[in-house]
Amino acid sequence: MQYALIYHETAAELARRDSDTSAYWGAWDAYMGAMGAAGIMRGGAGLLAPDTATTLRISNGDWQVEDGPFADTKEKLGGFVVIEVADLDAALAWAARAPCAAAGSVEVRPTLPPQAN
Amino acid sequence: MRAAANPGFAAAEAAARTAYGRLLALLSRHSRDIAAAEDALATALAQALARWPDDGVPANPDAWLFTVARRALGHGRARAATALAAEPALSLLDAERANIPQADLPDERLKLLFVCTHPAIAARIQAPLMLQVVLGLDAARIAAAFLVSPAAMSQALVRAKARIRDAGVPFTVPPPQERPARLAAIRTAIYAAYGAGWEQMAADQASDLAGEALFLARLLTALAPDDPENAGLLALILLCEARRPARRDAQGGFVPLDRQDVTLWHRTLIEEGEAALRAAAALGQPGRFQLEAAIQSLHNHQRFTGADLSAPLIGLYDRLMDVAPSIGAAVAQAAAFTAAGAAPAALAALDALAERCGDHQPWWATRARVLAVLGDADAAREAASRAAGLSHDPAIRRFLLSQDFLGFPPAWQAAMPGPQQANEGEPA
Numbered sequence: 001m002q003y004a005l006i007y008h009e010t011a012a013e014l015a016r017r018d019s020d021t022s023a024y025w026g027a028w029d030a031y032m033g034a035m036g037a038a039g040i041m042r043g044g045a046g047l048l049a050p051d052t053a054t055t056l057r058i059s060n061g062d063w064q065v066e067d068g069p070f071a072d073t074k075e076k077l078g079g080f081v082v083i084e085v086a087d088l089d090a091a092l093a094w095a096a097r098a099p100c101a102a103a104g105s106v107e108v109r110p111t112l113p114p115q116a117n
Numbered sequence: 118m119r120a121a122a123n124p125g126f127a128a129a130e131a132a133a134r135t136a137y138g139r140l141l142a143l144l145s146r147h148s149r150d151i152a153a154a155e156d157a158l159a160t161a162l163a164q165a166l167a168r169w170p171d172d173g174v175p176a177n178p179d180a181w182l183f184t185v186a187r188r189a190l191g192h193g194r195a196r197a198a199t200a201l202a203a204e205p206a207l208s209l210l211d212a213e214r215a216n217i218p219q220a221d222l223p224d225e226r227l228k229l230l231f232v233c234t235h236p237a238i239a240a241r242i243q244a245p246l247m248l249q250v251v252l253g254l255d256a257a258r259i260a261a262a263f264l265v266s267p268a269a270m271s272q273a274l275v276r277a278k279a280r281i282r283d284a285g286v287p288f289t290v291p292p293p294q295e296r297p298a299r300l301a302a303i304r305t306a307i308y309a310a311y312g313a314g315w316e317q318m319a320a321d322q323a324s325d326l327a328g329e330a331l332f333l334a335r336l337l338t339a340l341a342p343d344d345p346e347n348a349g350l351l352a353l354i355l356l357c358e359a360r361r362p363a364r365r366d367a368q369g370g371f372v373p374l375d376r377q378d379v380t381l382w383h384r385t386l387i388e389e390g391e392a393a394l395r396a397a398a399a400l401g402q403p404g405r406f407q408l409e410a411a412i413q414s415l416h417n418h419q420r421f422t423g424a425d426l427s428a429p430l431i432g433l434y435d436r437l438m439d440v441a442p443s444i445g446a447a448v449a450q451a452a453a454f455t456a457a458g459a460a461p462a463a464l465a466a467l468d469a470l471a472e473r474c475g476d477h478q479p480w481w482a483t484r485a486r487v488l489a490v491l492g493d494a495d496a497a498r499e500a501a502s503r504a505a506g507l508s509h510d511p512a513i514r515r516f517l518l519s520q521d522f523l524g525f526p527p528a529w530q531a532a533m534p535g536p537q538q539a540n541e542g543e544p545a
Binding site: 023026027029030031032033034035037038088089092093096097099101102103 | 264265266269475502503505506507508509510511514515517
């Protein structure tokens with residue numbers, strides 16, 4: 001099955017991208033490298049900091065464009081991957097290895113099966 | 118209000134902790150309906166929490182809980198049978214107080230341990246089932262420790278209990294010819310619980326699964342002292358658990374075994390563990406857990422005395438691999454080869470396991486150390502990174518990515534915590 005692992009990071013963890021660069025990226029490189037070597041990666045992307053986001057809403061034909069992410073939450077979306085593994089237990093095992101599991105959270109969600117049409 | 122100072126509340130909590138499995142065994146042994154017994158016991162515990170703080174703690178709290186729970190169980194059956202509303206349990210309580218057996222209740226927990234690890238129950242749910250049924254842990258906490266979803270864990274536990282009830286799993290001690298294998302299944306489940314608890318390093322003792330496993334190991338040794346492997350398991354857990362306070366430094370950093378401050382180790386646990394190991398060995402029937410405990414004992418002695426015990430360690434691993442081959446034991450032996458100055462032999466041993474170890478963190482960590490010793494710095498760094506990427510624990514991940522890990526001689530002990538066999542779970 002395919003699962004999206006959606007990585008959320010605390011503000012303090014995100015700040016380490018600049019303040020603790022080599023340890024922060026070293027941990028993510030190791031983690032992504034292990035997933036790559038395991039042959040389970042199907043896609044995904046890391047994301048630049050939330051303050052680089054621009055959010056658009058159209059409400060009753062009224063366009064709203066705002067600087068920043070869609071919601072001011074405690075944990076910020078840092079990136080996501082799509083992996084192919086046997087079951088939820090296996091997906092959780094990979095989620096637990098994510099550096100942000102201990103400094104934020106990892107949401108594990110099955111992807112929609114491809115639509116045949 | 119959670120009033121710790123209130124003796125009624127504290128007594129109710131203490132009863133829940135120590136008497137849970139004892140009461141559950143008595144409530145379920147005839148019906149084999151563990152789920153119904155759990156509900157009844159929960160009702161009794163809730164009533165105790167509501168009443169003891171005001172009314173005072175009964176002279177025999179266990180008997181009080183048992184009586185109320187048995188009454189609730191009767192009501193549950195009556196409701197199920199007649200669909201009539203039962204008389205509220207509360208109105209019975211005063212009568213109960215006057216009518217409670219004072220004698221000690223029999224301890225049927227060994228039978229409950231046998232039920233939870235019966236061959237009819239799927240192996241992977243046996244440890245969670247035991248934690249819930251004997252200790253009263255809730256499904257969400259068990260799910261977190263075993264890294265599965267709470268919903269899936271709840272369902273699996275419900276299914277297992279239904280199977281016990283519907284398939285008629287007997288609440289008995291198995292006959293002598295089956296006893297050794299059935300005791301081994303109990304040990305495997307307890308050790309699986311300990312393995313799940315080993316990595317939990319939070320100061321929050323509420324998540325202390327290792328402590329729960331230690332409780333079960335002590336219980337099993339007390340209830341079935343005839344099998345020396347029970348004391349072997351207890352010794353193993355005690356000798357590993359004794360090191361817990363030294364496994365992290367003040368900043369939360371990982372401290373490998375060979376750099377731990379031994380003055381932080383729990384001396385009383387070590388003494389209890391050594392005594393259990395001696396008592397087991399005196400029976401002259403060595404086995405997997407006695408060997409693993411002896412290995413941990415040698416590791417500890419190495420640190421206490423500074424002596425190099427790598428040769429006897431390798432010998433113990435040989436014997437362990439004979440009786441209980443596992444990836445964890447093979448990787449640990451490769452680490453022992455490295456410490457003994459036989460890095461090429463260690464690399465060969467690891468290579469032989471390669472196909473089964475793609476996602477096995479200790480294998481990559483050990484390989485990194487071996488490659489570093491052999492002078493292949495690039496490959497060592499690559500293996501260390503792979504090990505870090507497979508680690509759940511931020512402190513261990515940091516350590517594996519540090520210069521420290523590949524730079525210091527026997528630091529490979531790092532990624533080789535005591536009970537890795539349990540974590541990777543491949544009992545023979």
